[in-house]
Amino acid sequence: MSTKFFINNEDQILRDTGLRVTKQRLAIVRVLFEAEDHPDAEQVLARARERDASVSQATTYRTLAALAEKGVLQTHTFDGGVTRYEVSNRPHHDHLIDIETGDVMEFVSEEIERLQRRVAAEHGYEIVAHRLELYCRKAS
Amino acid sequence: MSTKFFINNEDQILRDTGLRVTKQRLAIVRVLFEAEDHPDAEQVLARARERDASVSQATTYRTLAALAEKGVLQTHTFDGGVTRYEVSNRPHHDHLIDIETGDVMEFVSEEIERLQRRVAAEHGYEIVAHRLELYCRKAS
DNA sequence: AATGCTTGTGAGAATTATTCTCATTTAACT
DNA sequence: AGTTAAATGAGAATAATTCTCACAAGCATT
Numbered sequence: 582m583s584t585k586f587f588i589n590n591e592d593q594i595l596r597d598t599g600l601r602v603t604k605q606r607l608a609i610v611r612v613l614f615e616a617e618d619h620p621d622a623e624q625v626l627a628r629a630r631e632r633d634a635s636v637s638q639a640t641t642y643r644t645l646a647a648l649a650e651k652g653v654l655q656t657h658t659f660d661g662g663v664t665r666y667e668v669s670n671r672p673h674h675d676h677l678i679d680i681e682t683g684d685v686m687e688f689v690s691e692e693i694e695r696l697q698r699r700v701a702a703e704h705g706y707e708i709v710a711h712r713l714e715l716y717c718r719k720a721s
Numbered sequence: 722m723s724t725k726f727f728i729n730n731e732d733q734i735l736r737d738t739g740l741r742v743t744k745q746r747l748a749i750v751r752v753l754f755e756a757e758d759h760p761d762a763e764q765v766l767a768r769a770r771e772r773d774a775s776v777s778q779a780t781t782y783r784t785l786a787a788l789a790e791k792g793v794l795q796t797h798t799f800d801g802g803v804t805r806y807e808v809s810n811r812p813h814h815d816h817l818i819d820i821e822t823g824d825v826m827e828f829v830s831e832e833i834e835r836l837q838r839r840v841a842a843e844h845g846y847e848i849v850a851h852r853l854e855l856y857c858r859k860a861s
Numbered sequence: 862a863a864t865g866c867t868t869g870t871g872a873g874a875a876t877t878a879t880t881c882t883c884a885t886t887t888a889a890c891t
Numbered sequence: 892a893g894t895t896a897a898a899t900g901a902g903a904a905t906a907a908t909t910c911t912c913a914c915a916a917g918c919a920t921t
Contacts (some may be wrong), residue, residue: 635901706857717846
């Protein structure tokens with residue numbers, strides 16, 4: 582089991598998207614893949630710096646933009662806030678936001694997806710992407 | 722039919738929300754009520770200035786924020802762009818965005834709404850607001 | 862209509878998130 | 892190791908939005 586044969590996952594992700602593998606990018610990609618929330622650029626930068634202090638703000642924004650462009654990341658902008666990022670190789674899901682705590686939960690409803698496609702078709706369109714966000718408060 | 726009894730609609734909207742009636746605010750509110758699109762602050766300002774050249778950027782932002790806060794306006798931020806506004810006393814609807822032209826269409830699906838409420842309920846929540854956007858291209 | 866108190870206003874400065882510039886460094890291919 | 896194109900950090904630039912403050916205007920009361 583030489584390490585030679587176990588090249589980093591994150592390494593491969595960068596190569597696959599045609600990006601050169603740098604330590605800064607590796608730090609950023611690792612942060613994103615281990616994140617269980619939906620961090621914004623500032624949070625990604627802070628966490629990446631824990632791994633590699635040389636990561637700069639510019640590189641963070643550039644890398645996030647590049648990965649989003651290539652489809653590795655999804656971007657979200659919940660209700661007028663900052664852009665938040667999440668890896669998109671995970672199963673598709675929509676978001677339920679607790680408006681009191683800011684917590685973000687994920688859900689899927691194949692039924693809703695199907696109805697969305699029907700609505701689009703009725704207008705003569707096909708869906709490329711969609712966004713469904715439920716802003717909720719705890720049921721009384 | 723003295724005009725006395727027919728006070729401006731827009732006038733009343735401002736009073737109802739506890740805002741003083743100024744000529745700048747009237748211009749802004751009129752722009753919003755006659756708009757058939759989803760203008761951003763810059764567009765609202767430009768249109769309001771056609772009615773009253775004294776409207777400033779600061780007042781536009783302040784008035785839009787105040788009206789949104791009071792629930793008179795809805796705000797939208799389509800895919801990382803600028804904030805766009807629309808009056809919310811119109812029937813609820815979601816948005817279908819043509820990703821090639823940027824056109825925004827509106828639709829409603831009571832079926833989808835119902836499923837949304839069910840999803841929220843399953844998580845122990847009730848929906849305060851929601852956002853559903855379909856990013857589409859013309860069907861081939 | 863004049864008074865007074867409170868709120869709204871414009872101009873421009875300040876903030877915030879994000880993108881760009883450029884001189885230097887580094888990854889990847891020889 | 893040598894070459895070249897791409898990536899980097901620092902800080903400047905931009906864009907959208909919010910804030911500051913001195914002055915103006917709304918509105919309730921005379």
